[in-house]
Amino acid sequence: MSRESDATILIVDNDPDLRRVISLRLSRAGYSCVEAGTGAQALSEWRRRSFDVVVSDLNMPSGDGIALADALQRDEAVPIIFITGFREDFKRRLRRVNNVSLLEKPFDPSVLIDLIEATLVRRATGDDGVRSPHGADGE
């Protein structure tokens, strides 16, 4: 699969080290990355510039990822990839959020990159419809 290398990714995680790890990996894969430590920071970054994909921790102390998704998707179906260690807990609540994918911890970074690529292709072809959350790793 060819890479959409000029894509910009917003990475949201309250843990600065995990944010850095994801940013390092994605930057190495050719993406342009911006980091945010809270949902409020993410919204502020989102208003400042446009992003192709948001990669966010699902369970953050400053408000969970679903609240962030609601705020981000108020105007358009922003593609969001949620990273979580508690997939089952959030599955039901995530059904009402559009254009979202789930990646369970721990994950292979190459799977995250594949997921981003698939999301970018979907976006480029205008397939931004309602989508049930699905797991990565072919589950």
Add this chain to the structure above:
Amino acid sequence: MLAKNSPIGGDMSKPIIVVADDDRALLDAVSTRLTAAGFEVHTAQDGYMAVQEARRVHPDVVLLDIGMPAGDGFSVHDRLQQFEGHEAPQYVYMTGSREGSVTKAARAKHAFALMHKPFDGRELTAVLRSAVRQRRGKQLAAAERERQAQTEVDDWPS
């Protein structure tokens, strides 16, 4: 003992890591890197020694190669089940395999992270800092719960 420049930030005791890998060169490289980053590092070259070291030093994180002689990474994890609740270390696995089954197995063990070889030293230290921070957060929360429970007992009219 308090470390002035703890790698997880703040004035906390030095994080203890047990690293186990049968690849001596990788073990030395990881050990040097983590020691320089401010971790207290204990090494083991097989599963048996990893269990011994972990029982002796009570680490914050056990960093395990999945394929090792005398007990692979997953069996080391099983043998360390004696550490329950907030005393349990975090587990980070290292593997050269890209198979989804390895990721699934690590997930089933509730591993904190899975590092695919070759990995960047900066990535490793960031992942370990995060794992230590999460474990210590759980310990603080547990200590606070215990303190509150004790206060309730003390306040109970005799």
